[in-house]
Amino acid sequence: MTSPITHTDVAIIGGGLMGCSAAFFLAQRGLSVALLETDKVGRQASGTNFGNVRRQGRPIFQLPLANRAIRIWRNAREMLGSDVEYLQSGHIRVCFRERPDNIGKMEEYAQQAREEGLELELLSANALRERFPWLGPDVLAGSYSATDGHANPRLAAPAFARAAARLGAQIIEDTQIVHAEKLVEDFHLTAADGRQFRAPILLVTAGAWAGKVAGWFDEGIPLTPRAPTMSVTEPVPYAIAPAVGVMTPDEVETVYFRQVARGNIVLGGSTRAASYPDDYRSYVLPENTMTQFQHLSRLAPALARLNVIRVWSGIEGYTQDALPIMGPSARVPGLFHAFGFSGSGFQIGPGVGETMAELIATGATDIPIAPYAVNRFGG
Amino acid sequence: MGGSDMSGHRVIIIGAGPAGTRAAQTLVRAGLRPIVIDEGRRSGGQIYRRQPDNFTRPYSALYGTEAERARDVHATFDALIPHIDYRADTLVWNVADGHVWASCEGQTQAIPYDALIVCSGATDRLAPVPGWQAAGCYSLGGAQIALKAQGVAVGHRVLFLGTGPLLYLVASQYAKAGADVAAVLDTSALGLRLRAAGKLAAQPDLLWQGLRLTLDLKRRGIPVLTGIRPVEIHGHPHSGVAGITVARGGRTWRFDGDAVAMGWHLRPETQVADLARVPFAFDAATRQWLPVVDDDGRAGNAVYLAGDGARILGARCAEVTGELAAMAALADLGHVADADRRRALLAQKGDYVRFASGLAQAFPWPADMVAQVGDDTIVCRCESVTAATLRASVGAAHAQEANRAKAFSRVGMGRCQGRYCGNAAAEIIAAARAAPIESAGRLRGQAPVKPIPVALRRTDV
Numbered sequence: 001m002t003s004p005i006t007h008t009d010v011a012i013i014g015g016g017l018m019g020c021s022a023a024f025f026l027a028q029r030g031l032s033v034a035l036l037e038t039d040k041v042g043r044q045a046s047g048t049n050f051g052n053v054r055r056q057g058r059p060i061f062q063l064p065l066a067n068r069a070i071r072i073w074r075n076a077r078e079m080l081g082s083d084v085e086y087l088q089s090g091h092i093r094v095c096f097r098e099r100p101d102n103i104g105k106m107e108e109y110a111q112q113a114r115e116e117g118l119e120l121e122l123l124s125a126n127a128l129r130e131r132f133p134w135l136g137p138d139v140l141a142g143s144y145s146a147t148d149g150h151a152n153p154r155l156a157a158p159a160f161a162r163a164a165a166r167l168g169a170q171i172i173e174d175t176q177i178v179h180a181e182k183l184v185e186d187f188h189l190t191a192a193d194g195r196q197f198r199a200p201i202l203l204v205t206a207g208a209w210a211g212k213v214a215g216w217f218d219e220g221i222p223l224t225p226r227a228p229t230m231s232v233t234e235p236v237p238y239a240i241a242p243a244v245g246v247m248t249p250d251e252v253e254t255v256y257f258r259q260v261a262r263g264n265i266v267l268g269g270s271t272r273a274a275s276y277p278d279d280y281r282s283y284v285l286p287e288n289t290m291t292q293f294q295h296l297s298r299l300a301p302a303l304a305r306l307n308v309i310r311v312w313s314g315i316e317g318y319t320q321d322a323l324p325i326m327g328p329s330a331r332v333p334g335l336f337h338a339f340g341f342s343g344s345g346f347q348i349g350p351g352v353g354e355t356m357a358e359l360i361a362t363g364a365t366d367i368p369i370a371p372y373a374v375n376r377f378g379g
Numbered sequence: 380m381g382g383s384d385m386s387g388h389r390v391i392i393i394g395a396g397p398a399g400t401r402a403a404q405t406l407v408r409a410g411l412r413p414i415v416i417d418e419g420r421r422s423g424g425q426i427y428r429r430q431p432d433n434f435t436r437p438y439s440a441l442y443g444t445e446a447e448r449a450r451d452v453h454a455t456f457d458a459l460i461p462h463i464d465y466r467a468d469t470l471v472w473n474v475a476d477g478h479v480w481a482s483c484e485g486q487t488q489a490i491p492y493d494a495l496i497v498c499s500g501a502t503d504r505l506a507p508v509p510g511w512q513a514a515g516c517y518s519l520g521g522a523q524i525a526l527k528a529q530g531v532a533v534g535h536r537v538l539f540l541g542t543g544p545l546l547y548l549v550a551s552q553y554a555k556a557g558a559d560v561a562a563v564l565d566t567s568a569l570g571l572r573l574r575a576a577g578k579l580a581a582q583p584d585l586l587w588q589g590l591r592l593t594l595d596l597k598r599r600g601i602p603v604l605t606g607i608r609p610v611e612i613h614g615h616p617h618s619g620v621a622g623i624t625v626a627r628g629g630r631t632w633r634f635d636g637d638a639v640a641m642g643w644h645l646r647p648e649t650q651v652a653d654l655a656r657v658p659f660a661f662d663a664a665t666r667q668w669l670p671v672v673d674d675d676g677r678a679g680n681a682v683y684l685a686g687d688g689a690r691i692l693g694a695r696c697a698e699v700t701g702e703l704a705a706m707a708a709l710a711d712l713g714h715v716a717d718a719d720r721r722r723a724l725l726a727q728k729g730d731y732v733r734f735a736s737g738l739a740q741a742f743p744w745p746a747d748m749v750a751q752v753g754d755d756t757i758v759c760r761c762e763s764v765t766a767a768t769l770r771a772s773v774g775a776a777h778a779q780e781a782n783r784a785k786a787f788s789r790v791g792m793g794r795c796q797g798r799y800c801g802n803a804a805a806e807i808i809a810a811a812r813a814a815p816i817e818s819a820g821r822l823r824g825q826a827p828v829k830p831i832p833v834a835l836r837r838t839d840v
């Protein structure tokens with residue numbers, strides 16, 4: 001028995017935050033959508049990430065996209081009809097004492113960011129500690145963004161998917177696409193169990209797996225699958241509003257943390273391990289947990305008194321220049337990409353979905369996407 | 380330096396209970412010097428837990444019918460100490476890439492192994508009961524530890540609720556110690572015990588002990604009710620337990636008390652095995668997921684499991700499986716195996732397996748009670764997740780298995796990592812979906828095995 005072929009205006013491969021938010025905004029624009037997901041929506045990078053909704057520190061040319069996203073985060077509850085625990089409680093980026101040259105970089109960044117509508121307040125060591133007394137003596141200076149925050153990654157993508165479904169999008173889980181090709185007008189997609197999906201437009205939002213999908217269209221992009229190191233402490237009384245992160249060129253120092261309303265401190269960074277997309281597996285290396293603890297204790301010494309109750313990681317695809325692939329295919333008309341978010345796709349996720357929907361529905365967008373061109377690596 | 384034999388083989392044993400003790404003894408006899416790690420300050424494990432140094436209660440008072448075995452396990456371990464690398468007070472918090480991560484007093488090291496024998500024992504298996512978040516509700520094991528280690532009771536008038544041999548054992552230990560036991564309330568019907576008698580006869584003296592315990596409790600005038608359902612534990616989260624109401628048929632009983640000790644038999648402590656990437660399979664008899672091992676305890680990748688950490692077969696069998704696992708590790712490391720000894724041990728193990736299946740039949744996990752628990756009842760005590768919240772994650776948010784339900788509802792997200800709510804959550808998820816329990820899966824283990832301080836530092840690099 002063969003099941004009927006599903007025809008829609010747009011097919012989406014990959015149900016992370018990118019795919020789910022794109023499905024929502026496409027449906028909002030009146031297009032019919034089939035979103036295909038190997039497992040359950042939002043379970044991979046989008047469900048396991050740190051949850052930073054942070055604009056500062058992103059490349060200046062990415063701020064228009066980040067600004068678009070922040071507007072969506074702010075309205076998420078109303079728009080989606082469920083809470084994604086977005087807290088606009090601020091974000092501080094600090095630098096350590098041995099890297100005083102970062103102060104100049106922070107100043108320069110703040111100036112450029114202001115032109116893009118992101119206000120950053122630069123704080124000296126004393127001013128910082130007055131406001132955030134839990135920062136350690138190694139912290140030299142900081143840049144504070146009052147209008148960034150954090151959200152709950154476990155809830156975000158599923159909330160977009162449910163809202164998309166209410167607008168008529170088909171959210172099709174437990175469906176791994178094993179092949180796709182363009183025949184005449186339509187993309188033909190085949191699931192592992194043989195089901196067929198057809199659409200004149202295909203959007204690839206397959207995260208760390210997307211290199212393989214794009215490869216079916218001779219647009220292979222080398223993605224390195226990595227696994228950032230995450231931990232969470234036992235809950236303690238809520239006291240730390242902003243999310244905090246370190247600005248440094250040295251990966252091992254890049255720790256960050258936030259306190260969730262329940263009271264737990266979520267911490268991340270320092271180093272990333274390998275991850276295994278083919279097996280849908282990522283592991284935390286204990287040695288990375290240890291360097292993370294060490295550098296976190298410099299950032300906020302009081303946190304060293306807490307106990308970590310759980311560690312975890314997720315599977316994320318990194319490109320060579322740490323920028324995503326986002327925009328139309330360079331080879332196949334009707335094919336669009338949004339993947340390879342290189343460890344910083346959560347904040348911009350809803351903006352990516354809205355931008356891709358706009359691009360697909362209207363053929364254009366004002367958001368600068370040239371830096372993310374699929375053919376920028378040559379080949 | 381420890382952990383190696385003359386051929387340089389490094390063997391690590393986690394756990395110094397009866398299983399770990401016999402495993403260490405077997406390795407030492409074969410000329411190895413294993414590393415034995417236990418988070419306890421003293422060896423002995425759970426059942427043969429030793430009292431603090433300054434306590435002097437006799438073995439007979441502490442271990443009752445098991446006094447001789449306790450003495451033997453302790454003496455064996457003490458005699459092994461010069462021949463092993465014993466690390467007490469040391470927690471194994473992770474296993475990765477052929478290394479055990481052990482922490483002691485704020486410091487941690489990665490210790491490599493050629494074979495890892497995990498003898499991590501069991502923890503209580505708990506079921507949610509309305510009101511069990513009140514201060515004064517303890518696990519049966521916790522209540523027993525208070526008595527064994529500290530010589531104190533968890534309350535003035537203690538109610539015992541649950542099922543399984545430990546229910547009767549701890550209640551009678553309390554009674555003997557002079558505590559006021561208000562009632563013993565067993566969710567299993569008496570008839571089940573009669574039907575399981577054939578299997579239980581595989582260990583006649585244990586069967587006899589069990590009968591004696593019940594008679595002893597009755598002789599003391601303690602109400603013992605079987606086949607009951609707990610209706611509610613009365614009390615308040617802060618002021619504590621005031622009593623309990625239970626029902627059977629159309630009748631209800633109320634008992635007053637200021638503490639409840641509850642437990643539905645035991646579950647293997649499998650976190651370490653999980654981190655060592657041992658596969659798990661669903662066990663229909665006990666309705667839980669168990670690590671997959673062969674008859675000797677091999678779990679693959681140079682990992683071996685023994686004792687209650689592999690499967691609940693009891694303390695006596697832990698001595699058998701500890702030795703078996705060590706023999707398997709030795710054989711795999713190229714030592715000559717004693718085939719006769721192995722056969723004899725496997726035969727003993729067979730009897731304990733039969734006995735354990737009798738216990739599972741006589742004292743079943745109350746799956747229906749858990750599946751139907753009221754919406755207001757807290758399922759996950761760490762995170763205060765109610766059955767209603769959990770059911771909503773299945774209904775409105777479409778979670779189909781435990782890890783997804785955890786992501787949406789926070790069930791199992793607290794410091795016990797689902798040890799105490801995982802079994803119950805699976806029942807509730809499966810029932811809400813009208814699907815078989817195995818489809819609810821199991822909460823995946825994540826490091827650390829137990830909470831570790833952010834101040835923990837590596838000292839081996």
Ligand SMILES: Cc1cc2nc3c(=O)[nH]c(=O)nc-3n(C[C@H](O)[C@H](O)[C@H](O)COP(=O)(O)OP(=O)(O)OC[C@H]3O[C@@H](n4cnc5c(N)ncnc54)[C@H](O)[C@@H]3O)c2cc1C
Nearest residue numbers: 014016018038046049050052177207314341344345346347
């Ligand atoms: C541990 C961790 C911490 C992070 N921290 C942050 C942070 O704090 N802030 C931030 O901005 N970003 C962070 N990120 C990055 C962010 O999570 C990702 O960039 C973002 O979630 C990517 O979303 P996505 O939809 O592209 O990918 P994913 O969420 O991985 O979704 C891709 C989906 O595609 C599906 N799929 C793949 N192949 C197929 C196929 N053939 N058929 C059907 N489905 C398929 C997969 O199953 C998967 O569900 C972090 C990432 C990780 C892993």
Ligand SMILES: Cc1cc2nc3c(=O)[nH]c(=O)nc-3n(C[C@H](O)[C@H](O)[C@H](O)COP(=O)(O)OP(=O)(O)OC[C@H]3O[C@@H](n4cnc5c(N)ncnc54)[C@H](O)[C@@H]3O)c2cc1C
Nearest residue numbers: 394396397398417418424425426471500520686687693694
């Ligand atoms: C609370 C409780 C009370 C019990 N009371 C009785 C009783 O009265 N009578 C009876 O017949 N049976 C009782 N049992 C069952 C009995 O404990 C077991 O059958 C028996 O102890 C199993 O022996 P074992 O060697 O497998 O494990 P255990 O004796 O439990 O020994 C396991 C050891 O491993 C150590 N360990 C575990 N994980 C780690 C880690 N990650 N790092 C370092 N060390 C670790 C523990 O500290 C412990 O010392 C009880 C079980 C529990 C849980």
